[in-house]
Amino acid sequence: MGLRLRPVDTSFYDLFTQSAQHLVAGAELLAEMLSDSSDKVTVAERMRAAEHAADETTHEIVKKVNSTFVTPIDREDIYNLGSGLDDVMDMMDEAVDLILLYEVEALPPELSEQVDVLQRCAELTANAMPRLRSMKSLEDYWIEINRLENTGDRNHRRTLAKLFSGEFSTIEVLKLKDIVESLEGAIDAFEKVANIVEQIAVKES
């Protein structure tokens, strides 16, 4: 707990904000992927590029923490937050990749609800990252993410029930189940980030 000097270092916060902005871009691409009018191959290429950019930011966070003698928040928390944000991107990239790979004809409308949840989570996270500097108004952020994760959970269950209703061939169920599970995984990953932020805030208080 607080026995070391805490210099004011803006760069970590800038990098976390950058990471979260990649998530906003990624969630937007995921929404495009679900649209009938999109060229799925092109959207997937742009997602792959966004995922590489996110990887770069994550690498910068790791390099910075390894070369900084006194960190503004616990070293372990910086690693966890950086890799937590990276995990969200990986899950969204996986969802886009599977939609392309599986050549799914008709994506059930329920998937759009999950992507709405993801876009909302990304927006909230990108707005919260700069507030790590002051530790102010973060509780609203993690409370809302928890609420959105519960919504995502309910959407997920409803979608699974629909998948197994007899409406889809078993092979289509297999494909769609993989896709909905990466969407659910991405929402859970946003919640994991919020839990890390809550941990950091509690320690600093």
Added chain:
Amino acid sequence: MGLRLRPVDTSFYDLFTQSAQHLVAGAELLAEMLSDSSDKVTVAERMRAAEHAADETTHEIVKKVNSTFVTPIDREDIYNLGSGLDDVMDMMDEAVDLILLYEVEALPPELSEQVDVLQRCAELTANAMPRLRSMKSLEDYWIEINRLENTGDRNHRRTLAKLFSGEFSTIEVLKLKDIVESLEGAIDAFEKVANIVEQIAVKES
């Protein structure tokens, strides 16, 4: 290793014991879920309530470790044990939830064997948690959990072989496979808790 003062603090041990008692309740509800005579909707609601209570206890553990200056065991181990116990509950809750959601007609009898293993693991864990205070007789606990996890592994393999034997439609295989995998996941999660306890005991010796 032991360079700090270790005050005798009973509260962490009480919270770990509370967590483990939620697991006993959860494993009992899982057994009820498999019974033909149960009202699956009601059992699932009671499981959801037990999972929320377990979450509360986990939150108390995290709050306590963040507000305690000198902890009786390593801070990191308290987090890991608390979240390890929470993970078991989440997996058992998922199994109950899927049994309800998937409206599985006939649950293979093999599932009862896994639930017996889970009930035995929960009982052992609830009896072991208070012994963290003295660090006595913990080896028997983790050795038995390891043995039970091996039993669970053999049950799991046998059940998978049965699922793929041709006895079930492919869509039923998909549903049952998810359920048996969360039961297997819950047993593995109990073993992960035992590994954390072993780590703590070795450090303290």
Added chain:
Amino acid sequence: MGLRLRPVDTSFYDLFTQSAQHLVAGAELLAEMLSDSSDKVTVAERMRAAEHAADETTHEIVKKVNSTFVTPIDREDIYNLGSGLDDVMDMMDEAVDLILLYEVEALPPELSEQVDVLQRCAELTANAMPRLRSMKSLEDYWIEINRLENTGDRNHRRTLAKLFSGEFSTIEVLKLKDIVESLEGAIDAFEKVANIVEQIAVKES
């Protein structure tokens, strides 16, 4: 970072090298499992024995770190590297186990490409572990592992596309999907080990 005395302790490096050598043996057994002429039951028994030997080495690493007052690299990194190497073995063991359990008639040739990648990863890892002592020439190792993981990713996607092409019955798709996913998981686990080594190297520089 470097504020403690670092004694030259060869034993950790010997244990990491031992772990990695188990992975070379395991990848070789996985290759035998894919061969038409092998007795799959016997190969699986030898894999199980190799997995137990790997577990023993992992336990020795944990015991050693818990009984060593000053470690040559961060305690946390020793745990992570030890368990990272163990995770690779678990995934390869799971792949062998499923090939046996699922009694798959015709294993698609694509699986051999993944096993080639795994054998290459195991070889590189076994050659890299002794170099942890000097921290020399490790960058080539993790760069090549990253390249191999990308190859594995492309193989994986191509295999999934083939599985869903209509060439296999849905029940066969279910079985083969599990197998290819454990192969993919093993390759990802090798990359996770390389990331841990990179982290260690960066800290020591």
